[in-house]
Amino acid sequence: MTVPAGIRGASAEALATLSSQLEGAADAATTGAELFSVAAVLRAEPALRRIATDVSILPEAKSGLAEQVFGSHVSAATLGLVTSAFSQRWTTARDLADVLEHLGVVATVTSTGADAGRLADELFAFASAVKDNPELRDALADQSRSQADRNGLVRSLLEGKALPATIALAEQSLSGSHRTVDVALTAYQKVVADVQGKGVAVVRVARPLSDADAERLAAALTRQYGKEIHLNVVVDPQVIGGIKVEIGDEVIDGTVSTRLDDAGRRLAG
The missing domain is CATH 3.40.30 (Glutaredoxin)
Incomplete structure (x- = not known):
């Protein structure tokens, strides 16, 4: 199992528990997309993140909060993962969002099934294009452009040429949760390899x-x-x-x- 950089102690144990739970998800593509959205909400709402990782609050209360906040917005499978995540112990508060995003990557990779090898090749090709094209790299990293605008740029390059999972991960690489787009894409390639063994x-x-x-x-x-x-x-x-x-x-x-x-x-x- 690939463990994201910096995830250790209680957070690593939580990741192991949630990874086992993820294996039962029926619609991996939907679960992946929804986990990305949940992680984005947690990063944007520090008060929610603090409550979700507060060891002084009963796990049942935190699970109930997760259901209240996300229950009407995600599938039952995703909600099960999120409520379970809220009930875990975390080494640092930011680990909760990082682990849910990582599980979203795993779910997205899993959704490709036998096409995982093609996904690996497409991610590598996209990462190489970003490295070799300074204008593209700057445009994707430009925080003055909206997320929707940068996602549109990714889609203009990949739609009709790449797997939906490749496009989803290329868009996720723009979220800012990794230091650069290149670092994010490298991390995703490692997850693909890990899922394939x-x-x-x-x-x-x-x-x-x-x-x-x-x-x-x-x-x-x-x-x-x-x-x-x-x-x-x-x-x-x-x-x-x-x-x-x-x-x-x-x-x-x-x-x-x-x-x-x-x-x-x-x-x-």
């Missing part, structure tokens, strides 16, 4: 890998790491030749450019 490798090469080469590399990495590895391939002319693989904090660098740099440093020394 896979690891993720970013592979940098000078030219596209053939299907056969990609399959051989994925198989080799799967053997090495003991679980299936999903490849995100980046074509980078600066690599010159060879290959660079990044898995988490580990880097396997067999590129020609790196070997040339090393040789240059040795000659200079």
Whole structure:
């Protein structure tokens, strides 16, 4: 189970409990969208957030408050998760919204079923487009533009080309709950891999890998790491030749450019 950064102690225990409850949600796409909305309300209403995480208030009273506030706005499955969340203990007040948003991501990913691999590829492609296009990155990060306006920009880029789940997560990445859009999209890709039971490798090469080469590399990495590895391939002319693989904090660098740099440093020394 992927645990969001900073979630620890009582909040991590609450996440584990709620994750088990989420597995029974019938309409995962609806649950995901509704959890995003609930998390947004909690971030916008600090008084509600404080009451919901106040250990001096009985859990039954807090669950009743959740039902009163959200009962007419969300499905029964989502309401069950939210009332349960209000009854949990939390390490910090902000963890409640962060965990509900994370569960929304998990639900959205789960809603894709067999298309989870396509979702991973689409999120990676969108994240790469944001990184490589400063104008797009600035437009998506511009807080002077309304959320609806920025969501419209995302839809103009992805609608008709990407899964509904990809669009939903791309829009959620604009919510400001993560430091940047890029950080949010990276976190979502990790959730996709976790839901699939896979690891993720970013592979940098000078030219596209053939299907056969990609399959051989994925198989080799799967053997090495003991679980299936999903490849995100980046074509980078600066690599010159060879290959660079990044898995988490580990880097396997067999590129020609790196070997040339090393040789240059040795000659200079």
